[in-house]
Amino acid sequence: MRCSMENKNIKILIIDDNQDNIIILQALIEEAFSETSIFQALNGRQGLEMARKEDPDVIFLDIVMPGMDGFEVCRKLKKDNDLGEIPVVFITAFKGDQESRIRALECGAEAFIAKPIDRYELTAQIQTMVKIRTASKYRRDENKRLAELVLKKTQELTIENNARQQSEEQYRLLITQMTQGLAVHEVILDEEENVIDYRFIDVNHGFEELTGLKREDILGKTVLEVLPGTEQSWIKKYGHVAMTGEPLIFENYASDLNKYYEVIAYAPKPQQFATIFTDITKRKQTEQRLKQQNEELIASQRIAHIGTWRLNIATDQVVWTEELYKMYGFDPAQPPPPFSEHKKLFKPESWDQLSAALEAIRTYGIPYELELETIKTDGSNGWMWVRGEAIKDTSGNIIALWGATQDISERKQAEVLLKETEEKYRLLYTAMNQGLALHEIIVDADGQPVDYVFLDINDSYTQLLGVTREMCIGKRITAVMPKVEKYWIDIFGKVALTGEPSYYENYLETTGRYYATYTYSPKKGQFAVLVSDITEQKKYQERLTYMSYHDQLTGLYNRRFFDEELNRRDTTGNLPLTIIMGDINGLKIINDSFGHEVGDDYLKKTAEIIKKVCRAEDIIARLGGDEFAVILPNTDTAEALKIIDQIKAMIAATTVNTIELSVSFGLATKASDPQSVLETVINAENAMYTQKIYEHTSMRSKTIDFIMNALFEKSDRESKHSKRVSAICEAIAAQMGFTKEAVNRIRIAGLVHDIGKIGINEVILNKANSLDHNEWAAIKKHPEAGWRILSTTNEFSEVAEFVLRHHERWDGSGYPQGIKGPEIPIEARIIAVADAYDAMTSERSYKKAFSKEEANNELKRCSGTHFDSEIVDVFVNQVIARS
Helix, strand or coil, X not given: CCECCCCCCEEEEEXXXXXXXXHHHHHHHHHHECCEEEEEECCHHHHHHHHHHHCCCEEEEECCCCCCCHHHHHHHHHHCCXXXXXXXXXXXXXXXXXXXXXXXXXXXXXEEEECCCCHHHHHHHHHHHHHHHHHHHHHHHHHHHHHHHHHHHHHHHHHCCHHHHHHHHHHHHHHHCCCCEEEEEEEEECCCCCEEEEEEEEEXXXXXXXXXXXXHHHCCXXXXXXXXXXXXXXXXXXXXXXXXXXXXXXXXXXXXXXXXXXXXXXXXXXCEEEEEEEECHHHHHHHHHHHHHHXXXXXXXXXXXXXXXXXXXXXXXXXXXXXXXXXXXXXXXXXXXXXXXXXXXXXXHHHHHHHHHHHHHHHHCCCEEEEEEEECCCCCEEEEEEEEEEEECXXXXXXXXXXXXXXXXXXXXXXXHXXXXXXXXXXXXXXXXXXXXXXXXXXXXXXXXXXXXXXXXXXXXXXXXXXXXXXXXXXXXXXXXXXXXXXXXXXXXXXXXXXXXXXXXXEECCCCEEEEEEEECCCCCEEEEEEEECHHHHHHHXXXXXXHHECCCCCCECHHHHXXXXXXXXXXXXXXXXXXXXXXXXXXXXXXXXXXXXXXXXXXXXXXXXXXHCCCCCEXXXXXXXXXXXXXXXXXXXXXXXXXXXXXXXXXXXEECCEECCEEEXXXXXXXXXXXXXXXXXXXXXXXXXXXXXXXXXXXXXXXXXXXXXXXXXXXXXXXXXXXXXXXXXXXHHHCCCCHHHHHHHHHHHHHCCHHHHHCCHHHXXXXXXXXXXXXXXXXXXXXXXXXXXXXXXXXXXXXXXXXXXXXXXXXXXXXXXXXXXXXXXXXXXXXXXXXXXXXXXXXXXXXXXXXXXHHHHHHHCECCXXXXXXXXXXXXXXXXXX
């Protein structure tokens, strides 16, 4: 089982004094996550050093270790400002160890897992911890950028002159309308210039709302006067910001106010600091609830019901477990619902995802893991986690599909709540990373919006929209973008005049890009626009749509599109409606002989010819494997036969890698409404298979001839060798009293005994010097390859057995099966002697050819070990003696 976390390389640190435990955990993690960097530490001290060095996404921590136990390591991690946000998962050997669980949570750990480790539980833990880690990094980075941005704007405002008062007012409005609290302070120093307190200089309305402190009650007072319980450590931290200018970002619990805050502190001028407060109490409560729910989920996973299913590809039979029936609200006593009913179990978007995933796994064996929105039989909605994998036989063929399903509705609801909170936060604090423009609406005498003026824009806005500040500031939108549609003025006008925010996605002709636009009103009559470029996202969605309806190899439509289009075209207006079915002859033997690249070229060339002959209104699809189909609307049988004749004519004149194309076709026509279009497809398939019976055998025999010719073209040496071996085999069989038919059969076997070498690189076949280990290994595969090629035809099926075993030895030391003695067919034993004799007496650049006498002596020496002694005796004393 492998999982993908958005193609990210996950960094995981394992701290355990037992190397065996580390190895087992590392294997489980690498099995589940293909792109993972794993770091190891054998004690707490090494673990802390490794954490600081590598900054991992998740830390797995053993409890019992020498020197410093896991709880002490966890406490040190959580106290460290740089390491405190890294999720920690404790590992224990005792499943019911409640005391250790409590201690783990008390020292700040995020989760707890017991041995033996369940791979599904481990996968869920890592996914959850990475999400927590990602959210922490994202929040920290965004807060830092916001602090730097506010610092920059504040510093700019302090040095601007009276000529920029209007701009200052605009920024002041943006800040005063913030829902965050903003406070400016001045530090108080002792005689040694140490910060001992700080005074409130200014606060905004948001500060009053968040803290409950009133402006008139605190301005001019020190923090110890307003909040006597303030710790000196916070005074020192803020003092450091004011005295050094270094910004500070942190989260804090204010016990006096019983609230959590996220605080950004920076120095607008020496000995002063400003703080931006955000009330994150609700988010913290949500995070705590989510953490608790996650812990409960992990604790219950061992007893949770997970539904599974299995599909037999050959029989198309599907089996559900009882739990799966219950999840979707079906009666376990009944058969699983037919595939046509499965669509009703999912929302349309989720069904499209699942359909594309099933197409990919059934065709290419690509596993999938999805989260889908479901519709239960009672009409209620939910969410399911689903995973599917292909099961293959030893030859790599997909024979079955297996899948698992788990109800994740509660988790999704919690994620939606957290996502909504994070999205609001992102819109408030990361707007400056998007395009930002402030406008003032222009209305007519009736108060209706007719235009709007640019008051300010940021750099991101200029880059996204392709404009400059000089082009925009103080000018109307109709002057800057003359082609702007009137409805945008109406939409933005409504936001400015009513205060209701809006969100839209649109395409802008002037830039040729797609944008997401979020609009809100900081002041009546004005509106601010946040713009994001979503062009790549839109393109990606378009690519996914294309891939879900097209065959990736040929570019034709796929079966999914064909089935949908067949139903759409099944109308009276398209009658007569003709279906053509086509199936390539001998594709498997081509793949086995020349490799799948040639087979793919065969498929692409066939698709190219069909597409060239068919009309624009025809629907051409590759249904999978070697099968094609064409939907021809308003086409009778006679016209369809003409189209097939044109396709066949082009196919007959086309070769791929010296092999003629061969495709069997069949058709059927729906002439009237009462006829079933599915029955028409079946009739077309039957007609095609009938035609295939007549063409298939002759095509396979032709292909054998093509393969031999191709082999001889690749290597003249192989050509001469095969012919000499054939002649020797014929002579031995005749001398041994074989029938005329048997002599002819062994002659043919000798000629094609090396046909399996067609798949070997001709550089190896024609190599002048001796072969290396890898080249020799490739050569040794040719008997099996030859058997696969020859066994596809009836006339060569018996010869295929001789070719498979012609490198077996009498004593069992041969290959590929290692059989011995009489187990080896006598024809294969004859080929072995002839093959060896010709190899010894043939000249090679790296060895001198044996004389006949030397070759005969070598055959005699190996008689009874490598070769059948009777055949060697006949060959040496009768065939050679008489030749």
